[in-house]
Amino acid sequence: MRFFDRYFLMLTVLLGLQGFSFTVNASEKIVVVTHPKNTVQFLDKKGLIDLFMGKYSAFPNGKLATPIDVEIETELKTQFYQALVGLPLARVNAYWSRLKFSGRVKPPAIEKTIDDVKQRLKEDESALAYVYESAVTDSMKVVYRFD
Amino acid sequence: MLVVFTTAEFFYRTTYENEIRDANNDIEELYQTVGATASIAAFLEDEDLAKEAINGLVKSDKILGASIKSDALYYQLNVNEAIDSNINPRVFMVRHPFMPEDILAEVNVYPNFEHIINQAEKISIDNSYSLYAEALVVGGVALLITYYIIISPMLRVGRSLNEITPGTSQRIPTPKYHSRSEIGKLVYDTNQLLSKVEDQFTQERQLREEIEFLEKRFRMLFEHAKTATVLMKENGTIELRNEAFNDLVRKIGLETKQGYGELLVELFETPEAMRSSLLEAFARNEFAIGEYKLKSSASDNGTWVQLIASPLVADDNERYYQLTLNDISNRKQELQKLALQADFDSLTAIYNRNGGEKLIAKLMRKQHQFALALIDLNGFKAVNDIYGHDAGDEVLIFVAEQLKEKIRKNDVAIRWGGDEFMLLLQADDEASVQKVVDKVNSGVKQPFYFNNDTRPTVVSMSVGVAFYPQTSSNMHALIKLADIAMYQAKQNKVSAPDDYLIFANQSRFDNGYMD
Numbered sequence: 001m002r003f004f005d006r007y008f009l010m011l012t013v014l015l016g017l018q019g020f021s022f023t024v025n026a027s028e029k030i031v032v033v034t035h036p037k038n039t040v041q042f043l044d045k046k047g048l049i050d051l052f053m054g055k056y057s058a059f060p061n062g063k064l065a066t067p068i069d070v071e072i073e074t075e076l077k078t079q080f081y082q083a084l085v086g087l088p089l090a091r092v093n094a095y096w097s098r099l100k101f102s103g104r105v106k107p108p109a110i111e112k113t114i115d116d117v118k119q120r121l122k123e124d125e126s127a128l129a130y131v132y133e134s135a136v137t138d139s140m141k142v143v144y145r146f147d
Numbered sequence: 148m149l150v151v152f153t154t155a156e157f158f159y160r161t162t163y164e165n166e167i168r169d170a171n172n173d174i175e176e177l178y179q180t181v182g183a184t185a186s187i188a189a190f191l192e193d194e195d196l197a198k199e200a201i202n203g204l205v206k207s208d209k210i211l212g213a214s215i216k217s218d219a220l221y222y223q224l225n226v227n228e229a230i231d232s233n234i235n236p237r238v239f240m241v242r243h244p245f246m247p248e249d250i251l252a253e254v255n256v257y258p259n260f261e262h263i264i265n266q267a268e269k270i271s272i273d274n275s276y277s278l279y280a281e282a283l284v285v286g287g288v289a290l291l292i293t294y295y296i297i298i299s300p301m302l303r304v305g306r307s308l309n310e311i312t313p314g315t316s317q318r319i320p321t322p323k324y325h326s327r328s329e330i331g332k333l334v335y336d337t338n339q340l341l342s343k344v345e346d347q348f349t350q351e352r353q354l355r356e357e358i359e360f361l362e363k364r365f366r367m368l369f370e371h372a373k374t375a376t377v378l379m380k381e382n383g384t385i386e387l388r389n390e391a392f393n394d395l396v397r398k399i400g401l402e403t404k405q406g407y408g409e410l411l412v413e414l415f416e417t418p419e420a421m422r423s424s425l426l427e428a429f430a431r432n433e434f435a436i437g438e439y440k441l442k443s444s445a446s447d448n449g450t451w452v453q454l455i456a457s458p459l460v461a462d463d464n465e466r467y468y469q470l471t472l473n474d475i476s477n478r479k480q481e482l483q484k485l486a487l488q489a490d491f492d493s494l495t496a497i498y499n500r501n502g503g504e505k506l507i508a509k510l511m512r513k514q515h516q517f518a519l520a521l522i523d524l525n526g527f528k529a530v531n532d533i534y535g536h537d538a539g540d541e542v543l544i545f546v547a548e549q550l551k552e553k554i555r556k557n558d559v560a561i562r563w564g565g566d567e568f569m570l571l572l573q574a575d576d577e578a579s580v581q582k583v584v585d586k587v588n589s590g591v592k593q594p595f596y597f598n599n600d601t602r603p604t605v606v607s608m609s610v611g612v613a614f615y616p617q618t619s620s621n622m623h624a625l626i627k628l629a630d631i632a633m634y635q636a637k638q639n640k641v642s643a644p645d646d647y648l649i650f651a652n653q654s655r656f657d658n659g660y661m662d
Contacts, residue, residue: 049245055191085245095187095244102195 029133029147030080033140035125039063043143048084051128053095054105067108068129070117080130083146151282158278159271166267170209171237174258177207178239185215186244189251192219204256211259215241217252229257300330313341314348375452375472383409386467395452395472400444410456411470416440421454429458438475451479492562494540495547503561503569507622510571511615518580518614520570520648521629522550525607525640527566534597534604542595542606549590554583577650580612584648607644609637613651628652
């Protein structure tokens with residue numbers, strides 16, 4: 001019974017934490033993370049903007065950077081861009097629409113779910129993604145934290 | 148039109164300035180449209196985007212040239228041309244699209260002032276034209292309305308006024324719809340005035356009629372007065388005269404003229420006497436009245452007038468004379484006639500007793516020597532009785548004729564009584580007297596035939612003579628003595644008919660006879 005209880009407890013906690021990640025996201029802080037092996041320690045907001053808005057496609061150290069947008073988690077995405085550039089998603093989309101023609105700038109890569117993002121983060125050294133602080137794991141390096 | 152002109156000018160100015168301001172705003176707006184692009188271009192350091200922004204700006208007519216400049220990029224279009232035209236650019240700051248506090252670049256916009264100005268002018272002018280046109284229309288309509296509502300009625304009223312004769316009951320008709328308006332009021336007031344004028348005219352007319360009536364009467368009185376009346380100035384100019392005066396002047400053969408000298412002296416026979424007597428009366432503050440003879444023409448036998456003259460002072464302190472000349476010629480003539488009648492015998496046309504006595508008195512006054520012959524007719528009574536008074540008159544006339552014929556120039560024949568005659572002879576001796584009387588006697592003695600009677604009538608004389616002053620120097624005594632002598636002669640009538648003349652003796656009554 002004790003074994004099942006502990007396992008059951010861990011499951012509930014994990015589920016609960018998962019649940020948390022759904023319900024408590026309004027006041028959840030967002031962080032920007034990279035692959036753990038990424039040599040970048042932290043980025044400033046300006047640099048973030050440059051990366052996520054297509055100005056630069058490399059980290060300050062010159063290494064390739066791949067900003068990632070999460071598709072399904074619209075709430076997260078909305079909050080992220082609101083915090084980053086203070087614009088609603090529509091404006092951001094419009095921004096990218098305009099720039100698509102120029103060809104020289106690249107919008108962020110798209111991963112469907114947060115898990116995909118996590119996966120990407122594990123595999124891609126150039127990945128740069130935004131997650132809720134609660135979703136941060138050891139396989140992520142936080143380079144920026146939104147207040 | 149002046150107002151419109153000034154208003155139009157004002158609007159032009161305002162519109163112009165507004166247009167300039169709008170143009171400037173437009174430039175701002177234009178920039179706004181490319182601002183985002185410029186912002187992104189600056190952020191991404193994307194030259195294409197920058198070009199897109201600048202080109203977009205310069206596309207507008209209002210912008211001559213533009214440039215974008217940042218640390219990383221620079222692009223310009225037509226800037227040199229703009230700078231050559233001495234245009235100052237408007238500077239817009241290009242901000243970081245995501246971090247607005249960051250200014251990444253500068254956009255210089257060179258407005259096309261020429262174009263803007265042209266536009267502004269064009270619009271302003273169009274506005275002005277519209278204004279003018281509108282003003283014209285409004286003015287035209289206003290004028291039309293004014294004309295119909297105000298001017299036309301006023302003209303009509305003016306015309307009515309022209310046609311109205313003041314003083315009659317004519318009045319100006321109030322124009323339709325204007326009974327309460329200012330025009331209506333004016334018409335009403337004017338009509339009131341006309342009523343007052345009419346009243347006044349009526350009054351004046353009445354007054355004038357009264358005056359005319361009086362004046363006519365006075366004039367009639369003056370003009371038709373039988374008495375010549377004259378109003379004249381001191382210097383002799385006649386101010387007023389009536390027809391009677393003119394008639395008088397013509398009567399004495401003078402022409403009608405402006406004046407006849409001071410106080411009409413020219414009309415009178417004795418001007419100085421008349422004038423001095425008049426002036427004397429005036430000096431005594433009295434009016435002058437007198438009878439004067441006017442100058443006579445050949446044809447008239449002397450016009451006498453009763454002249455009444457008085458001085459007067461008129462309102463203007465001028466001295467005038469008022470003279471009336473009443474023609475008393477008739478009266479004078481009658482008086483003369485009467486005088487004559489008094490002295491003359493109407494039947495025989497020789498002096499009568501009255502006249503004779505006057506003559507005798509005159510001769511005596513003059514102490515003129517004369518002989519007085521008193522003649523009595525014998526048989527006269529018989530004639531009267533037999534043949535009537537008419538026959539008797541004939542005899543008397545005959546005798547008088549004889550007397551007149553037979554006496555000398557300076558001798559006088561007088562009918563002294565019914566059948567008595569007297570001769571006043573210029574003779575101082577008996578012989579001459581005898582001679583004259585004999586001559587008379589021979590004439591008188593001629594026979595008469597009355598009514599074809601075959602029997603002749605003979606009248607004889609008995610004469611008594613007295614001498615003045617020898618017989619007496621007293622008239623009555625003289626006549627008495629002659630009478631006595633005549634009576635004595637009469638005694639001889641039958642007995643000694645040739646001794647018909649007796650001379651009077653020196654009177655015993657002389658100096659003692661008082662009468």
